[in-house]
Amino acid sequence: MIGQNAGSPFPGLPDARITPLLLIAHADGERTDGLRRARLSLGLPEPIIVSYEQLLAGVPLHAAAEKAGLPTGTAPFIRLDAPGEHFGVERALIALGSPEHDDGDSLLPLRERRDPYRLSEKAALSLQEQPIRLMHPSQWFRGFCRLLDRIRGEALQAWPQARFWHDPADIATMFDKRACHRHLSAAGVKVPTLLAEPETLTGYEAVREAMLGKRIHRVFLKLAFGSGASGIIAYQINPKTGAEIATTTMGAEVYVQRPGIFYNSKKVRSLTDSESIRTLIGYLCGHGIHAERWIPKASLDGRPLDLRQLVAFGEAGHTVVRVGESPITNLHLRSQRVTPAASGLSDEVLTAAKNEALAVMRAFPASFSAGIDVLTERHTGQPYIADVNPFGDLLRRVLHDGLDPYAWEMQRWTESGGAEADTDTIGSLQGGTQE
Template identity: 40%
Template sequence: MAATASVQPYLLIGNPGNKRTLGLQAARQKLGLPPAIVLPYSDLLNRSIHLGESIRQAATNSQPLEGKPIIIRLEAPGENPLVERELIAWGAEFEGSRKDLTSGLSVTAAKALRLPEEYGRILYPGQWYRGYCRLLAELREAAQQSDSPIRWVNDPADVAVMFDKRRCQQLLSQNGVPTPAMPAPAGSIRDYESLLAAVQSSRMNRLFIKLAYGSGASGIIAYQRHPVTGSEIAITTIGVEQHNDEQLYYNSGKLQRYTDHATIRLIIDWLCREGAQIERWIEKDSIDGSSYDIRQLVVNGSPCHALARLSRTPITNLHLRNERRLITDGMLSAILKEQVEHTAVSALAAFNGSTVAGIDVLVQKKRGLTYICDVNPFGDLLYHAEHKGMNTYEWQMSLLQQ
């Protein structure tokens, strides 16, 4: 009987065939590593596979290298309508995950699974998040109960916190990581009226209002209010449609500018019901007339790949077809580049169980101070960025061989 090969099993929880999964598999092939064992989100959600059994099979089918645990990597669950609806359904049945901070719309599990595919529509984000937290907790428990030693690339408990911008900022602040100030404590602004009260008491007339569980610029508003006249401007990707006496909210994929009070109030009320992170609007530094921030990848406690995201608008997310630019010599001073990297590293260090994240760092105009905009546990899909001649996935896989 042939001897079982000694390898370090690598389990990848993700959506098969998407660019993230394919990118990681290509990197492993290039480096001579066996393919990752892909566990589809859809199969885990419908319970046709179970993580505990997959761990046992991986340990049985290979002879794990001595002292090397089975690695489990979580990938982004997005870009799959079936998985999105399954997570919303799971959220309908889950009562344990931070429901105190959201009173958003809900739908039964049965109706969630029958939701039609509507391109761009933002579907029950608070309930989706509760469902994802339920899945993350279940996966973490299954791994803990397995007999094999395992290591998460990013601990599911950390991923749950990173995905809630309020909880993430709270953790960062507790660890001394610079984040934008808030006009009121997280979760205390429940609607448009309480937002106005917070604006007046804090004198923060320019704010970023973010859907707590949003990504890719979905559910974000750059909001400003004149302190004397009360006139308002909201720059956002959020579109609103009326359908059968129901308000539908969607990610338009491009920025819209609202000035009418009624629409601004409607959108802010909805965001606050679903759960919103509200923070001071810090004016970003600029390059060639465009405001920018930095997506800095941190792996195993060290900075590596980085991109500048440039925009003529206040919102720099690359999903809005903003310019991506590699960090080249002379773009940032050596001191500022080091400061950006240090801030990003300190952000990931706040999460004891995680080793990889794309950290969004803004540089304040004129003052040069750095702040964390976002911590993305799946923020390593950076096109054309290289570090020591490797793309992001190749670099991460190469570290396994050290």
Template identity: 35%
Template sequence: MTPPRLAVVGVPGDRRVGLFRDAVVACGLAEPQVISWRDVLTGGEVSTPAGTLLRIESPGEDAEIDALLRGPGDPTRVAGGAAWYAAFVAGLRRVAAVPGVRSLGDVEEIAVMFDKRRCHARLAAAGLPVPPAFRAGSYGELRERMAERGWARVFVKPAHGSSAAGVIAFQSNGERVKAVTSAAWFDGVLCNSLRVRSYEDEGDVKALVETLAPDGLHVERWFPKASLGGRTFDLRVVAVAGIPTHAVVRTSRTPITNLHLGGARGDLDAVRSQAGLWRRVLDTAEAAAACFPGSLSVGVDVMVGADRRSVAVAEVNAFGDLLPNLGDLAGGGRDTYAEQVEAILDRHERRRGHP
């Protein structure tokens, strides 16, 4: 049987590309061709032999690529998500049009996952448990719609953000407000930082929201999450070929649990020991992955309620598999990239008619 030929659209030298390459080579396959996002976005040559299986990887945090996506400026800035998204989707569709290539991730599904409003709507339409939500175009509209619904606490999310960039855990009690976010002002520009901080002056909070609002805001009712060891937690569950294969517990002393923002990996066994809850987590992640059947891998963020029974989906991530040194749930020792290569080989064999 002829082995599959693989290629990846990514940023040369990026850690994600390297981890996928290592997994491919470890399975005895030829090193994958790397197609640079720079060439995709600038109209450069984007070609690969017919029949190639193409993995689409994150544009990463490369400053040059960021400038191509949303224009020049500080690459850590939060604003500009709408421009980034438009250029990103155009790039995805250019990749999808390469003759003879079979993409391992459906580009239209990736586009949905990078629009929190559309992703939430797709999950809700499929009957997945998601927090109720609304859209807002300004700080005034945010406060007005919260008041109409009687919501005192919400998560304000940029429609096209990722990695919790610009996400605000917001609460109000009369004239008192509090916003918890990793966004901070540097030389007059709202940027991502690696430290979660609180704002309690309404003028500061309004400035945060108004800076983000032009790119679109997705606002979800706050879902009270369970605690583990005195820290709030949720789970990132990676599904490969539709099946949950990896999971990590993310814990934090703040409402934002992302590991790169001070969150820490928690005790997965403590969650797995609660059989009924664990089954709901896996079933929910699998059902969320089923909403994106054309995607080889997705990362599903599953929240566990304070009652330790209810669960809800916070996000579905197209590039949610960067979880180094994390073994698979079956105990086979495969990381998320090795798991995907195994799934690719399995699909290839079945396509060739092997049992």
């Protein structure tokens, strides 16, 4: 197959030296700039960039790619990057998730669920930016899955030989914590025990009943498609007194005659008021909740820690240890970054964490990288997978083999291409033709 190497350890993986990288991302931003610099540092051409805004405006993928410089008839290697941190894109995805665009939702996990407070396309497009507000997350995710399905279909129609860095169906599964937990568990990857099937967790009472019935008194409750600690509650109840504590960044403004406003304050606080906790848990259950046993984490100086492990093309690379001030350890919540050597974790525990992260990617054989959150049990060192982020390679100020994450990923792709490329093949692709 042209542009692909029989010697590659990944069958069908395009050769990095002769295959254009088509990047679907925000045209400007730290991620796109990082990928561009990484490729140039390795002597590779700049990526061909198609923006989410173009696709959401209705521009066909192949037309946008050729306008950006992809030679006609050349099958690219297609990488999608994170669609977040851009309100225009967020709003357009909510609009795409509206009832008017119902097209079967083939990539949407648990697609039989109805989104609460569904917005029409017109209402979605009239939304105004409110930076900390959780804005129709289930409808956003429905729209994102519809866009993934469209990208997959248009790519395979335009370039039947094209490959994806992350298979769009895998992105949808990784993004949905319920589906990802189910997928990893079936593959034998170690994940925290599920409290209950998400379909049964219909509200606050159902969550408490499941906890008391299974004697699981400490759980993590997660918005199924949240990121950056958005929509996470570390929740515990006293089985004797019924007293409860919810540690979270979430907050709410509740109204009598219209839907409440829910937001992510980016400040961790602990709630003991049952009515406030009921409101927040009800919101998660309405949009989609994932509930799992709270694993006691390893700690450093009494502070809980976990790891973000980057895996690409079958190898574990950059590791960032996050030491938290609370059970929620995301770095933007005042958590401290430390090196693995300074974490207090033994070499055996760190190796086990890397091996579990590698097992995650073996469970997604059609995708080539992810940032994987791994926690280690305080007493046994047993690793558990807490989250899988297909776009989790934005890791600042950390090197592996002397390379930043993007450069390391590009080098891994190059090395995974196997034998030397055939010069006749290079010439035919540069000429814009394909045999």
